[in-house]
Amino acid sequence: MIVVIGAGPAGINAARAAATAGAEVTLIDTAPTVGGQYHRQAPGADNAPGAADIASEPKIRHLAESVVWAIESVHNGHKIHVRTGQADGPGRQGHTVHADALILATGAYDRALPFPGWDLPGVVTAGAAQAMAKGQGVAVGKRVVVAGTGPFLLPVTQSLVHVGAHVVGVLEANRARGWFLAPKALFAGRGKLGELAGYAKLLARHRIPYRTSRTVIAAHGTDRVTGVTTAALDTQWKVKPGTERRIAVDAVCVGFGFTPQLELAVSARCRLVDGFVEVNDAQATSVPGVFAAGELTGIGGADLAAAEGTVAGTAAAAYLGHETAKPSLKAVRRGRLFAQGLDKAYPVRPGWQRWLTDDTLVCRCEEVSLGALRAALAQYEALGVRSLKLTSRVGLGPCQGRVCGRAAAELAAGITGGTFDPAATAKRPIAAPLRLSELAQCRPAFDETVEEK
Secondary structure, X not given: OEEEEOOOHHXXXXXXXXXXXXXXXXXXXXXXXXXXXXXXXXXXXXXXXXXXXXXXXXXXXXXXOEEEEEEEEEOOEEEEEXXXXXXXXXXXXXXXXXXOEEEEOOXXXXXOOOOOOOOOOOEEEHHHHHHHHHHHOOOOOOEEEEEEEOOOHHHHHHHHHXXXXXXXXXXXXXXXXXXXXXXXXXXXXXXXXHHXXXXXXXXXXXXXXXXXXXXXXXXXEOOOEEEEEEEEEOOOOOEOOOOOEEXXXXXXXXXXXXXXXOHHHXXXXXXEEOOEEOOOOOXXXXXXXXXXOHHHHOOOOHHHHHHHHHHHHHHHHHHOOOOOXXXXXXXXXXXXXXXXXXXXXXXXXXXXHHHOOOOOEEEOOOOEEHHHXXXXXXXXXXXXXXXXXXXXXXXXXXXXXXXXXXXXHHHHHHHHOOOOOHHHHXXXXXXXXXXXXXXXXXXXXXXXXOOOO
């Protein structure tokens, strides 16, 4: 049995490739339908690319609305602990699935940077705004500004326009000429020029200004956001004095790239390199029988994720002894070259840390301000992410550091000059929210003899 966790482009293609090779596959995903964030659909729709193949393939069992909350290593594979049902419903059912081979395709989530007022209602991540628009047909606001860095800002803008929002501007923090730093990557991604032209037409048709080297540095309001301050940035994202402008809005969508969802990869003890899962040409991780595909291995978009998924599914089937044809790596190599260009063209520069004031919340769940974080670091001399969490409470709330952990680690490193690994915030034996009553029904799903470092 091959278990694929995640039903976005990587997971769908992994499941299809493994089933084509003759393997039995269980595909697990939290959404009611396949497609992931990239192919998110309105309720009741089920026409994402590959959805028909998943539904019609007898060798694939699809566990929808199911969350994997723990992975347990056993002598002949892995035991996958699953809860099926609506996350906020009392009737979730728990069960386990045995995986002879495991493919992790858990994707990534929006990277958010704190700034004064980012905790106001109406300030949302770009991905959340797109999910509301595509999944529910709801605009996050009537007058919206989209800010951050990366090409993802453009499809988010498109989704907002399609549900009737007035987008007052798209603010790209980096310079437009960033792509000239990676001409080979630009050539590798030439197939996306048509998509880019479509976004350009959309901006022109709706008269939406697109500004580079500019971003939102503060949000204003009492009960919800009513305006923002934008400013021009230098190459390190420091604010250029005198360029601040106030804009009236009722919603702010921010996105500064993506953070890979590493909890299950860490639980499976996969080796990480630079915050991503290390894989070889067959998408195999450092753990025998465990493969990874998609944004877990590097941020490169849906096409790369789909290509990696095909390779991972084929390799996992071969690992279990099925006869397979060697998949072409051309699309993967081209996609990874393009991903390298994305990384060079849209970096997150350290100057963002200067946008904050001492009363800016760093951790919204626990309401920890930058000033409180500074005080905790000075008083207790935290030397790592774990001690940082215990001494300042950053990352101890409901999100468990998924939203604030990476930014808090970078701020701590900037304050102390030390090293705080952002990926360390993903180290947790329970990978998803779980009720105590649900946990009480289960046998221990992790090795209690393993100490967290």
